[in-house]
Amino acid sequence: xxxxxxxxxxxxxxxxxxxxxxxxxxxxxxxxxxxxxxxxxxxxxxxxxxxxxxxxxxxxxxxxxxxxxxxxxxxxxxxxxxxxxxxxxxxxxxxxxxxxxxxxxxxxxxxxxxxxxxxxxxxxxxxxxxxxxxxxxxxxxxxxxxxxxxxxxxxxxxxxxxxxxxxxxxxxxxxxxxxxxxxxxxxxxxxxxxxxxxxxxxxxxxxxxxxxxxxxxxxxxxxxxxxxxxxxxxxxxxxxxxxxxxxxxxxxxxxxxxxxxxxxxxxxxxxxxxxxxxxxxxxxxxxxxxxxxxxxxxxxxxxxxxxxxxxxxxxxxxxxxxxxxxxxxxxxxxxxxxxxxxxxxxxxxxxxxxxxxxxxxxxxxxxxxxxxxxxxxxxxxxxxxxxxxxxxxxxxxxxxxxxxxxxxxxxxxxxxxxxxxxxxxxxxxxxxxxxxxxxxxxxxxxxxxxxxxxxxxxxxxxxxxxxxxxxxxxxxxxxxxxxxxxxxxxxxxxxxxxxxxxxxxxxxxxxxxxxxxxxxxxxxxxxxxxxxxxxxxxxxxxxxxxxxxxxxxxxxxxxxxxxxxxxxxxxxxxxxxxxxxxxxxxxxxxxxxxxxxxxxxxxxxxxxxxxxxxxxxxxxxxxxxxxxxxxxxxxxxxxxxxxxxxxxxxxxxxxxxxxxxxxxxxxxxxxxxxxxxxxxxxxxxxxxxxxxxxxxxxxxxxxxxxxxxxxxxxxxxxxxxxxxxxxxxxxxxxxxxxxxxxxxxxxxxxxxxxxxxxxxxxxxxxxxxxxxxxxxxxxxxxxxxxxxxxxxxxxxxxxxxxxxxxxxxxxxxxxxxxxxxxxxxxxxxxxxxxxxxxxxxxxxxxxxxxxxxxxxxxxxxxxxxxxxxxxxxxxxxxxxxxxxxxxxxxxxxxxxxxxxxxxxxxxxxxxxxxxxx
Ligand SMILES: C[S@@+](CC[C@H](N)C(=O)[O-])C[C@H]1O[C@@H](n2cnc3c(N)ncnc32)[C@H](O)[C@@H]1O
Numbered sequence: 055x056x057x058x059x060x061x062x063x064x065x066x067x068x069x070x071x072x073x074x075x076x077x078x079x080x081x082x083x084x085x086x087x088x089x090x091x092x093x094x095x096x097x098x099x100x101x102x103x104x105x106x107x108x109x110x111x112x113x114x115x116x117x118x119x120x121x122x123x124x125x126x127x128x129x130x131x132x133x134x135x136x137x138x139x140x141x142x143x144x145x146x147x148x149x150x151x152x153x154x155x156x157x158x159x160x161x162x163x164x165x166x167x168x169x170x171x172x173x174x175x176x177x178x179x180x181x182x183x184x185x186x187x188x189x190x191x192x193x194x195x196x197x198x199x200x201x202x203x204x205x206x207x208x209x210x211x212x213x214x215x216x217x218x219x220x221x222x223x224x225x226x227x228x229x230x231x232x233x234x235x236x237x238x239x240x241x242x243x244x245x246x247x248x249x250x251x252x253x254x255x256x257x258x259x260x261x262x263x264x265x266x267x268x269x270x271x272x273x274x275x276x277x278x279x280x281x282x283x284x285x286x287x288x289x290x291x292x293x294x295x296x297x298x299x300x301x302x303x304x305x306x307x308x309x310x311x312x313x314x315x316x317x318x319x320x321x322x323x324x325x326x327x328x329x330x331x332x333x334x335x336x337x338x339x340x341x342x343x344x345x346x347x348x349x350x351x352x353x354x355x356x357x358x359x360x361x362x363x364x365x366x367x368x369x370x371x372x373x374x375x376x377x378x379x380x381x382x383x384x385x386x387x388x389x390x391x392x393x394x395x396x397x398x399x400x401x402x403x404x405x406x407x408x409x410x411x412x413x414x415x416x417x418x419x420x421x422x423x424x425x426x427x428x429x430x431x432x433x434x435x436x437x438x439x440x441x442x443x444x445x446x447x448x449x450x451x452x453x454x455x456x457x458x459x460x461x462x463x464x465x466x467x468x469x470x471x472x473x474x475x476x477x478x479x480x481x482x483x484x485x486x487x488x489x490x491x492x493x494x495x496x497x498x499x500x501x502x503x504x505x506x507x508x509x510x511x512x513x514x515x516x517x518x519x520x521x522x523x524x525x526x527x528x529x530x531x532x533x534x535x536x537x538x539x540x541x542x543x544x545x546x547x548x549x550x551x552x553x554x555x556x557x558x559x560x561x562x563x564x565x566x567x568x569x570x571x572x573x574x575x576x577x578x579x580x581x582x583x584x585x586x587x588x589x590x591x592x593x594x595x596x597x598x599x600x601x602x603x604x605x606x607x608x609x610x611x612x613x614x615x616x617x618x619x620x621x622x623x624x625x626x627x628x629x630x631x632x633x634x635x636x637x638x639x640x641x642x643x644x645x646x647x648x649x650x651x652x653x654x655x656x657x658x659x660x661x662x663x664x665x666x667x668x669x670x671x672x673x674x675x676x677x678x679x680x681x682x683x684x685x686x687x688x689x690x691x692x693x694x695x696x697x698x699x700x701x702x703x704x705x706x707x708x709x710x711x712x713x714x715x716x717x718x719x720x721x722x723x724x725x726x727x728x729x730x731x732x733x734x735x736x737x738x739x740x741x742x743x744x745x746x747x748x749x750x751x752x753x754x755x756x757x758x759x760x761x762x763x764x765x766x767x768x769x770x771x772x773x774x775x776x777x778x779x780x781x782x783x784x785x786x787x788x789x790x791x792x793x794x795x796x797x798x799x800x801x802x803x804x805x806x807x808x809x810x811x812x813x814x815x816x817x818x819x820x821x822x823x824x825x826x827x828x829x830x831x832x833x834x835x836x837x838x839x840x841x842x843x844x845x846x847x848x849x850x851x852x853x854x855x856x857x858x859x860x861x862x863x864x865x866x867x868x869x870x871x872x873x874x875x876x877x878x879x880x881x882x883x884x885x886x887x888x889x890x891x892x893x894x895x896x897x898x899x900x901x902x903x904x905x906x907x908x909x910x911x912x913x914x915x916x917x918x919x920x921x922x923x924x925x926x927x928x929x930x931x932x933x934x935x936x937x938x939x940x941x942x943x944x945x946x947x948x949x950x951x952x953x954x955x956x957x958x959x960x961x962x963x964x965x966x967x968x969x970x971x
Contacts, residue, residue, distance in 0.1 A: 055086035058202040058341075060183055061176050061195065068173035072151035074119040078109035081117070081147075085182040104137045114182055117147035125153040133157065144181055196332035200238075201341040203328065204231065207321040208345050215312040228453035230311060231345070232460055233275060234322075236304060239464055242330040244476070245483055251296060253326025259293055260319065267314035267322070279305040301485035335461035335468070336361065339409025343454040359544065363599075363633060364415045366669075367647055370626040370659050371597040372400070372540045373419050380423055383430075390427045397424055398439035399537025403506050403594075405497035405581060406545035407447030410458030414465045416542070417445050421469040428473075435474070442466050443487065446505055448497040455494040462492075497545070498560035498580045506539055508592035541585050541596035547643070548577035549603065571612045576604055579613050582650065586620040589652045595625060597649035602630045605646055605681050607865030607877060611688045614679035617650060618686055624677040625651040626659040628669075646681060662951075672951070680862045683951070684958040687965070689863045692880035696964060699850070699884070700843030702811075702875035705738075705833030707799035709787050711778035713771045714752045714797070721750035730765050733758070735804065739834040740812035744823060746913035751832055753804050754795040762795060802841055805829050809840040809848045815871050819918040821931055822860060822871070824851040826903060838875055846887070849895035852902055852931065853938045856882060858953045883960035891941050898934035905930040 055063070063084035073080075079092050094100040095109060103110035105128070108118040116138045120128040128148035132138060138146060138159075147156040154172040156179070157164045165175045177195040208231060212219045218227045237252040239245070246252060255274060260267040277285065277294035285295060314322070340359060365373070376397065383389035402416040420440050428434050442462045449455040463486065470479035493505060548557065550573060557577050564580050565572030572579075578600045585596035603609055605627075628647035647661075660672045660683055674683035694701055708714045715737060716724065724730045737751035752771065754762045763769045775794035779787050790798045802808070808827040813836050815823055826848065833839050840847050850856055860871055864878045873879075887895070905927040906917055917927055939946050939953075942960075947953045 055183055057177075057180060057183075057185055057198050058205065060085055060180065060185075061173075061198045061202050062206075064176040065173045065199070068170055072169060074107070074151060077119050077149065077151075078117050082109075082111060082115075082182075085179065087111075102137050102141055104135055105131060108132070108135075110137055110141050110143065112141045112143075114143060115145040115147060115179075116141065116143040117145075117149075120148055120150050122150045122152065124148075125150050125155050129155045129157065133159075145179065196328065197334055197338040197341055200325065200328055200330070200333065200338060201345065203321065203325040204235070204342060205345045207318060207325060210315060210318040210321055211312045214315050214318065218312050225452050226308070226310070227312070228456055229307065231453065232456040233304060234325075235342070235457075235460055236300075236463075237274075238326055238328070238330045239333060239460075241326070243467065243471075244480055245467070246297060248296065250326065253323055255293060255296075256319075256326070257323050260314075262316070262319075264314040264316045264319040267319050268311040272309040272311045275305045275309040275311070279309075298484050304486060333464060335464045336364075336411040336414045339414070339454075339457045339461040340411055343409045343451065343457055345453070347451065347453070359411055359633075361415055364412055365419075366628055366661070367542050367544075367597050367599060367649075368412070368416055368419065370661070371542055371595060371649055372538070373416075373423075376420075376423055380426060383427075385430050387431055390431050394424060394427045394439065396538075397427075398441075399444075401444040401446060401506060401537060401539050403446045403502070403539060403541045404543035405448045405502060405505075405541065405584070406543045407449045407458050407492065408451075408454050408544075410445075410447055410449075410461045410492065412542050412544070413445040413447055413458065414461050416540075417442060417462060417465050418469060421473065425473045435478075437482070438470070438473070441487075443491040445491065447492045448495055448500055448505060449492060450494070450496055452494050455492050458492045496560065498564060498584065502541075502584055502588045503591055506588075506592075506594075539592060539594040541588065541594055542598065543581070544599040545578045545581040547601040547603075547645075549601070550574050550576065553577055565616075568616050569612060575609055575613055576601055579604055579609070582613065582617060582648070586617045586622045586650060589622055589650070590620050593653065595649065595651040595653075597626070597647060599633060599645050599647055602644050602646045603865065605648065605679060607863060607872070607874070609865075610679045610863075611690050614686075614688060618679075621652040622650040623652075623654045623686065624658065624679070624681070625649045625654045626661070627677050627681045628661040629663070629681050631663045648681070678958065680954075680958075682862065682954045682958055684955055685962060687958055687962050689877065689881050689961060691874075691876040693876065695880045695882075697884065697886070699879075700809075700840040700847045702838050702840055702879045703801045704799070704875075705810075705835045705837045705839055706797045706801055707835040708751065709779065709782075709790065709798035710775045710794075713774040713778065714795075716750040716752075718748045718750070724765075724767055727765055727767075729761070730768060733762050733765075733768065735830060735832045737832045737834060738810070738827065739836040740814060741836070742834075743810055743825070743837060744812055744815065744914045746911070746915075752795065753832055755804075756793075756796070759795050799835060801839070802833065804832060806841040808833055809843055809845075809851070811838040811851055811873055813837055813873055815873070817861065817870055818920055820857070820920055820923070821852055821854065821918065822857055822873070823914045823918050824848055825906075825914065838873055838879070844892065844896065845899045846892040846895035848902075849899040849934050849938065850882070850884060851879075852899065852934055854931075854935045854950070855938060855942070855947075855953050855957065858950045859957050862954060881961065883957055883964045885941055885960070887941065894937050895934070898930070898937050901930040901933060902927065 067080050067084050079096060082095070083089075083092055095111060100112070101109055102112070103116060103118070105118045107120065108116065110116040116132050116135065118128050118132055125148045129146060132146035132148060144160060145156055145158055149155070149169055149172070152169050153166070154169045155164070155166045158178065163178070165178055167175065174195055177198070212227070217223055241250050241252040248254070252274065256267065256270055260270040273291050273294045274297055277290045277297045278300040280288050280290060281299045376393070379393050383393055397420055400420065402413060404410070404412045407413055417440070421438060424438060424440055425434070428436050445462055447455070447458055449458060467479055467483055470482060493500065553561070558573075561572055561575060561577065561580050564583050565575065578598065581598055582600070582604070585594070585598070588594055589596065604613055626649040630644050630646055633643055633645040656675075657673045658675070658677045660674050660677055660681070661669055664670050672683065676683065676685050678684045678686050679688060716734070721734050725734060733752050733754050734750050735753040737749045739749065741747060742749050752762075752768060763772065772794040776791045779791035779794065779798075782788050787798060790796070807829055808831060809824060810827050810833060811822060811824045826845070827833070859882050860873060860878045863881060864874045865872045905924065908926060909917060909924055917923065936946060942956060947956065
């Protein structure tokens with residue numbers, strides 16, 4: 055169950071009469087427990103509670119329904135109960151049907167409320183459903199509630215107005231919903247004067263069978279588009295006359311409204327009865343945008359991006375600078391005034407703004423600073439000089455764009471209430487500003503200069519229409535004469551294999567003229583490039599959340615030289631971290647934050663997450679495209695190592711339709727024929743190597759082919775290979791049909807000693823799990839190999855230095871390491887090794903292998919499980935690191951950052967010598 059579904063279930067439970075015997079089970083059911091689980095608790099089999107009326111669910115909750123007036127006492131007993139600790143309960147809960155109290159045992163947070171209100175706290179209990187919420191959601195359950203109710207209304211309306219679900223009417227439906235949201239907010243915040251004016255009017259004026267609800271709503275909408283003075287001429291109905299003139303084109307266009315059913319009418323009244331004063335524009339916007347999206351409705355409420363995460367982008371981009379200027383200004387009236395002017399000319403532009411959460415947070419933070427200035431200058435009654443039209447966005451989805459506009463309007467009103475008081479906020483609110491500042495469209499197609507023209511240029515087109523955008527051509531100027539522009543956001547990441555045809559075309563249009571290798575770029579790269587191009591025309595700093603893949607491996611040499619060429623550098627960055635959204639629903643993608651600027655100051659800020667989860671900041675001279683401190687070096691593939699290290703190749707590719715390969719049983723059965731034995735070899739892919747699984751293959755030297763064919767099963771297998779290869783459209787495979795006994799890609803003769811490196815391996819291991827295979831093993835193409843190489847090569851691969859290098863310069867699949875010989879091994883910078891160094895390293899590699907032997911038959915996966923790595927093996931690796939790092943710098947490195955900095959430094963020197971292929 056997702057948070058929205060849980061909210062619905064909990065609200066339903068709170069509305070029902072209290073049933074002491076049933077409550078605990080109904081409560082658990084509302085949090086998604088299966089009926090079988092509840093049955094087992096009910097029968098007592100799984101209920102280990104030692105309290106009368108108690109229900110204890112292991113690892114979750116211990117609750118008790120008690121006699122009237124005994125709630126506090128019962129909660130204490132639950133806390134004291136040894137079974138609570140034994141069952142590792144996360145929560146305790148006591149209620150008598152009148153009072154309701156609970157405690158989160160891990161945080162110590164408590165709630166106490168009247169029983170009928172407990173549903174308002176459902177966010178507190180979300181961990182019961184495995185949903186780890188951020189604090190904002192826990193404390194603002196309203197936004198989930200509102201989303202949930204609107205979602206029900208939306209679905210009900212579409213069911214009875216199917217034509218409104220068609221793509222032609224999509225915008226109308228979205229617009230209708232935006233109008234409703236506005237009305238709900240306005241009626242609860244006195245914007246409409248009377249309390250709940252909209253909901254009450256609909257309830258009183260429309261027939262209870264809902265037959266004319268759409269007409270009543272339509273008339274209210276019509277009234278709000280007509281100035282008071284013109285209303286009598288327009289025959290506005292008396293009861294609709296109470297509604298103010300809203301303008302902003304929110305209520306222009308058609309006032310046609312979908313037809314309501316009785317259920318839809320009751321849903322509408324239900325939503326209207328919520329207290330919309332509690333809305334959080336940033337949270338609500340993120341949730342509600344899923345309502346209008348068929349693909350996302352299932353994940354309703356799950357796209358919330360936490361404020362701290364948004365601030366990770368906005369603070370270093372410009373807010374920190376403003377705050378430090380505020381500090382510096384102290385009480386100096388002139389300096390404060392200058393800062394205020396500066397702020398009023400700042401424009402913030404999010405070209406993938408979704409529901410506008412980055413813009414809303416930026417707006418609120420700027421208002422906070424402005425208010426502080428006004429306080430220090432003794433001018434708290436001053437009107438704000440920050441206009442919401444300076445917070446601009448582009449958003450592809452129609453409804454999200456509508457919500458973004460509303461969210462900013464609401465944020466402005468709420469800030470006015472806080473900083474200027476209700477009276478003044480109300481006086482300034484209506485009519486709405488008619489300018490359009492959120493453009494619905496494709497940000498990679500729209501010219502950003504038309505959305506944010508360079509300071510001082512003429513207005514190209516003044517769009518006098520807040521809610522009906524002229525697609526692809528919104529062009530207007532800002533109040534930012536002499537001001538600054540900050541571009542920010544969280545654009546869609548999308549790796550090349552996930553991009554649609556249209557998205558690929560967007561990238562082509564941007565990159566084709568710049569490079570021929572753009573096809574492997576992530577979609578998000580388009581935003582970086584457009585931002586860098588934009589910065590060529592007007593001063594602007596940009597920062598985006600992005601997948602870490604644009605700062606790793608093959609994308610780096612494609613994208614970053616193009617960005618650097620525009621005169622931009624990386625001004626700040628945050629290295630990889632999990633961008634966790636609400637809930638375990640989205641375990642969080644791994645992202646980086648990258649800020650670019652063409653006027654970078656002397657100091658760049660490099661943020662990273664510590665092992666304990668805190669953030670550390672390092673001030674550095676440069677940040678390179680791998681987000682490492684150091685000059686703007688790019689690591690390019692090299693055809694071979696630049697020194698006497700061994701050449702690394704792939705394993706062998708059979709392309710055999712599985713006919714040359716055998717599992718254990720098949721190999722054993724074939725071996726029953728003694729003549730077959732010599733043709734069976736162990737065959738190792740990454741999975742077999744890491745997890746100690748067994749697979750075998752037929753390995754038939756040319757000169758033995760005739761002998762092998764005399765064995766019927768082998769002969770059948772070879773015939774099958776011939777057939778399979780013969781049908782292939784690929785020429786080399788077709789050719790290889792003539793030699794079915796041989797792998798199509800062959801890189802060994804079968805008698806070598808192999809140093810093996812899995813192609814893909816988990817980032818959780820502290821070392822790359824390379825190893826040595828005995829002669830006779832055949833390696834699959836899922837592994838890399840050094841054939842008959844001196845063992846000191848393995849010591850390099852097994853080192854922490856190599857781990858850090860590969861994790862940075864090679865491609866990552868999610869976070870997993872994807873090894874590359876050309877990009878990772880050949881480029882690995884190693885100081886000139888003496889004979890003595892090689893002897894020492896050989897001994898280190900032997901020690902690692904011996905340590906592994908001691909734990910036979912543990913697999914590589916067992917041995918390198920970071921929590922269970924045997925001490926002697928860890929020690930052998932540390933010894934290896936010690937020896938190698940002394941060769942590098944005469945001592946151990948302090949940490950991975952220092953390792954990387956040294957590696958990039960050496961790489962720069964190595965490439966300067968012309969050692970790049
Ligand atoms: C990851 S979301 C971020 C939205 C918002 N900042 C948030 O945190 O929820 C990316 C947004 O980009 C929008 N988008 C996708 N492709 C786009 C395009 N080509 N032009 C403009 N917006 C786009 C999506 O609809 C989505 O709202």
